[in-house]
Amino acid sequence: MNTTNPLKVLVLGLILLQACAPTRVVKPLQKGEQQVSVHLGGPLLKFGGAPIPMPLSSVAYARGLNDKTTAFGSLHTTALLFGVIQTDIGICRELYSHPAGFGISVNPVLNIAVDTWEGNKKLWPELSLNAYQSLYQKKLLLYAGSSTWFELASKRAHGETQPNRALFHAQLGLQYQRKKFSYTLEGKYLGMGLPTQPNVVDYIGLQNKGALGIYLGLTRRF
Amino acid sequence: MKKTHFLYLAFSLILSSCLRLDSNLYNLSDKISEYKRDGFTGTQDFRLDASYDIPDSLVLPLTLKSHSVKENRDYSIRAFFIGHRARIATDTVIVYCHGNKWHMDFYWQRAKLLAHVGGKNRYGVLYMDYRGYGLSEGTPSEEGLYEDVDACLNWLKQEGLNNERLIMYGFSMGTSAATELSSKPRSLTPHKLILEAPFASAAVMAADGAGLDMPSSFFTNLKIDNAEEIKQVKQPFLWMHGVNDLFLGIKTHGEVVFKNHTGSYKEAHRIDGADHGEVPATWGFRNYIETLSAFITKP
Numbered sequence: 001m002n003t004t005n006p007l008k009v010l011v012l013g014l015i016l017l018q019a020c021a022p023t024r025v026v027k028p029l030q031k032g033e034q035q036v037s038v039h040l041g042g043p044l045l046k047f048g049g050a051p052i053p054m055p056l057s058s059v060a061y062a063r064g065l066n067d068k069t070t071a072f073g074s075l076h077t078t079a080l081l082f083g084v085i086q087t088d089i090g091i092c093r094e095l096y097s098h099p100a101g102f103g104i105s106v107n108p109v110l111n112i113a114v115d116t117w118e119g120n121k122k123l124w125p126e127l128s129l130n131a132y133q134s135l136y137q138k139k140l141l142l143y144a145g146s147s148t149w150f151e152l153a154s155k156r157a158h159g160e161t162q163p164n165r166a167l168f169h170a171q172l173g174l175q176y177q178r179k180k181f182s183y184t185l186e187g188k189y190l191g192m193g194l195p196t197q198p199n200v201v202d203y204i205g206l207q208n209k210g211a212l213g214i215y216l217g218l219t220r221r222f
Numbered sequence: 223m224k225k226t227h228f229l230y231l232a233f234s235l236i237l238s239s240c241l242r243l244d245s246n247l248y249n250l251s252d253k254i255s256e257y258k259r260d261g262f263t264g265t266q267d268f269r270l271d272a273s274y275d276i277p278d279s280l281v282l283p284l285t286l287k288s289h290s291v292k293e294n295r296d297y298s299i300r301a302f303f304i305g306h307r308a309r310i311a312t313d314t315v316i317v318y319c320h321g322n323k324w325h326m327d328f329y330w331q332r333a334k335l336l337a338h339v340g341g342k343n344r345y346g347v348l349y350m351d352y353r354g355y356g357l358s359e360g361t362p363s364e365e366g367l368y369e370d371v372d373a374c375l376n377w378l379k380q381e382g383l384n385n386e387r388l389i390m391y392g393f394s395m396g397t398s399a400a401t402e403l404s405s406k407p408r409s410l411t412p413h414k415l416i417l418e419a420p421f422a423s424a425a426v427m428a429a430d431g432a433g434l435d436m437p438s439s440f441f442t443n444l445k446i447d448n449a450e451e452i453k454q455v456k457q458p459f460l461w462m463h464g465v466n467d468l469f470l471g472i473k474t475h476g477e478v479v480f481k482n483h484t485g486s487y488k489e490a491h492r493i494d495g496a497d498h499g500e501v502p503a504t505w506g507f508r509n510y511i512e513t514l515s516a517f518i519t520k521p
Contacts, residue, residue: 122436156426
């Protein structure tokens with residue numbers, strides 16, 4: 001039975017806005033280098049029978065602390081329109097790099113959200129691991145990895161046991177890098193293996209598990 | 223731009239943030255200009271055969287005033303009473319609080335089914351369109367839901383109904399009004415409560431949707447807190463839920479509500495194979511009717 005209307009499904013999809021953004025930094029910046037990014041995209045939903053990505057947006061700032069470590073922070077602008085102040089702050093740390101352009105990085109991240117309605121807050125850590133390869137004279141950066149959100153609360157509403165203490169995601173992305181700008185396309189598989197039905201949101205996953213997401217990014221370096 | 227101007231702009235943006243899911247949660251997409259009942263040709267969960275027909279003489283259209291405390295004004299809401307009006311003062315009435323979809327025409331088949339509990343037109347049935355639904359005035363709100371159902375209870379009270387003969391039935395979104403008015407009675411105190419495919423709460427909706435335990439206030443001001451309200455319900459309680467409910471999962475919604483009822487009597491009916499809205503048809507109309515009849519007449 002269809003109890004929902006398309007707009008409801010569209011807007012309810014924003015539920016994932018709390019935890020949904022592409023990888024902020026894959027390859028650490030050089031010391032002192034800065035960048036500002038705008039990200040747009042989200043999980044795919046069924047909208048009027050057609051799949052569409054949620055138009056979730058955020059802006060992020062990053063700065064190279066040294067050649068191997070970059071700090072970053074963000075503001076989720078769509079969440080802000082809902083009266084929710086949300087940020088994810090973290091670092092990108094290079095674990096391994098090869099002169100041929102291959103590297104591995106890790107991103108410990110802290111997600112924080114506070115709503116302006118009732119003052120409720122949520123904090124959840126995230127850990128991402130990415131492998132990347134520069135291609136075509138560093139014009140392209142191909143990367144793949146995984147990220148995990150950690151649920152710190154053991155109980156959820158009404159004292160029920162929290163069923164998911166960790167949510168796993170996989171990402172595959174491509175950056176086209178120009179002198180000052182770079183453009184990112186990233187695909188994610190959110191909540192791998194997590195049943196998406198029953199649910200009030202019509203996520204598009206794989207065999208009713210998880211949600212596929214698409215993200216676009218525009219970055220300006222300084 | 224000066225830094226102070228930027229801060230002012232950012233602060234203003236936060237304060238002016240007004241996007242909420244609340245108004246989008248109500249499904250009013252099928253607009254009607256009149257109630258057609260059996261003549262309604264839109265999508266329906268099921269259609270009953272002619273043996274369930276109700277004569278027009280036993281269908282009383284009502285236009286009632288529902289007072290909004292918050293806005294200090296009245297809304298004109300529409301309702302149908304099915305049955306013998308004169309018996310309201312002496313016999314049982316089932317008040318049916320319908321779900322989120324559309325209007326009373328969509329739920330007419332369900333109302334007819336209830337009008338056959340205990341035999342054809344054995345009990346009176348009253349159901350209504352909440353404000354903003356069908357031909358009822360206004361825009362929906364959680365408190366408006368409660369006020370509109372209570373306006374119907376008030377009409378029944380004026381017709382002579384008392385607490386002992388009132389059965390409250392809620393389906394899906396309508397379970398919020400049924401539960402609220404059973405735990406915090408207004409015009410009348412329901413004698414028994416029936417919930418079909420209830421919400422647990424907006425908090426569970428948010429947590430189910432997000433995967434993590436996100437506060438519902440991140441998305442909506444609605445509470446629909448049946449899982450907590452039901453703790454105050456001491457009346458006998460019947461719960462039914464489709465095991466295959468893909469909208470309000472039986473585990474995270476229905477089971478929590480059932481578990482939290484602490485009254486002296488409750489019964490559960492988990493209907494294999496039934497999705498949201500499919501309980502009566504999947505269970506079988508006869509089983510559905512007989513189960514409700516037994517519950518209502520149970521001492």
